[in-house]
Amino acid sequence: MKATSAPDYRLPALQLALSGLLWLLWALLPADSYRDWVLLGPVLLLVGIPHGANDLLLLRKRFPQLPPRRAFGLYLAVFLASAGLMLWLPLPGLVLFLVITAYHFGQGDLHDHLRPRAARRADGLYVAWGANLLAALLALRAHELPGYLPDGYGFAAITDFFVALPNTPLAYGAVAAGLLAGAAAGGWLSWPEAGLRLAAxxxxxxxxxxxxxxxxxxxxxxxxxxxxxIRLFSRSLYPPDGAAGFRQFYRDALPITVLAFLFLGGLLWLSAQIELPYPLTFVLFIFIFAITVPHVFVTEPIYRRSRGVE
Incomplete structure (x- = not known):
């Protein structure tokens, strides 16, 4: 999608419709402790896990001279080191997770809207955009945070920080509008692209x-x-762009997706049998953090190359 042409509204319209449908489904489900997981499970299985399940293929594309076993070993080492950091130094690990995730989410949201010359120097915009989005999610639901974080480790300071932030979506909408307006005024993206992102x-x-x-x-x-x-990575792995590449992406992602889902299912089963040392949701955060660090390392060049930035 070129930032200089009219935005392509088809994918955002589909995402909006699916999001609205999931919201409606959640509202209609019985209000018990499993309602959130009934929604989270299928979304993770169908799109969340598959979007990172081909990281090893992307890593081989970035370093074609790297043997497969060494590529797997490198990825696994970063995964285990990240999990270890979250287990042994939970508070610094959580802060690092939020910073990395803010950058990654900001890059994922905005990279396809920016003109190539802007994408070369947009790292600060990515962090600001992702931080505003994460702050909105965590501040607007700050009263839920104690249920997700274990006692101690200084996590009360994290909760207090987000409790102190504005508890109205207008504040975060205003920040998003300001960031988009500044980028559009500076020629980084078109005004229609800015409006499309703001509506979402x-x-x-x-x-x-x-x-x-x-x-x-x-x-x-x-x-x-x-x-x-998934749309971006399938284009990178299986050019030219098209439905065939999308299907091939899912076929290649299937083994890791199944293994990851079995692992998460086993974790749910284990949590029902014994008392885990951490809340189940925090264990899930450890897994997400451990996979996020190598995922961002692998995918960063793909985002940059898609906008003509090396």
Missing amino acids: TVFLLLLFTHTRLLVGFAVYFGIWHSVDS
């Missing part, structure tokens, strides 16, 4: 406000971030 953000802010933390995260991460990423 307004919807997400309403979703964050009127559902729950896991629901807001699942819909954004699955329907918006992961779908956009």
